Amino acid sequence: MLIEQSQYGQPMYYFPDEQWYAIRVKYRHEQVTERALNAKQFSPLNLTYQEKSKRKDRRKILTKFFFPGYMFIRAALNAERHVEILQSTGVVEILRNSKGPVPILESQIQNILKLKSYTGKILTFSEYCCGMRVRIIEGPLAGVIGRIDELQRNLLKISIDSIPGSVAIQVSEDMLEPLDAKYSLSDLITSGE
16 A cells, blocks of 8 residues: 655555545536547446436436446555546545545445446436535526425425525426435445445
8 A cells, every 4th residue: 555645734645556435426417528628538337228207298218327427447546646537627535534535345346347238227316415505507487496305206395594584496306416315425435345
C-alpha cells in the first residue's frame, strides 16, 4: 500500500496495482461523466437497461442506469490519478473512507457484470425516503425545494415550507432531484463485506 500526502496534508493510502472503485457522479450526469473519463483514457463501467416510459403521454423506450448517480472505474490510483478523476466533468467523489479510496472486490464486479446479459423484468426501488430533501425539476413548480413526507405507489407527498405554514403536494419520482440521501452506495458496498 502506498501512502501519499493529500492536498489537505493528511496521509492518503493507495493500492499500487489496479483496483475497481465506485465513483459518485452529479445527478443525471452519467453519460457526460462516462465520455469525460473515456477521453482521459479511463474505462468506466456504467451498466444500462431499457425500460418503457411510465408516463402515460409517452410511448418511449428509455435507457436507464442500474446504479443511477454511480459508476465503477478500474485504475491504479495515486494522488495525481485521483485528482485527475475528480476533475472530470460530473465526478463528485471516489467513494472512500478516512484512509483513502475503498477498492471493490473483483467478485462483486463480476456479479455486476452478469447484469449485462440479463433480459428479464427489472424491478427498481425508489432512491427516495421519508424526510429526504428534494427539488422539483419539471412542471410549473420546477425549482421548488421540499421534504418528502409520505411515499405512495407512484407518487410522493412533499411538504413545502411557506408562510404561514406548510403546503403538501403529490408529484411523481421522475419529476424530482434528490438533494440529500439517507444511504450511499459506499454503505451498501461495505455492508456486503
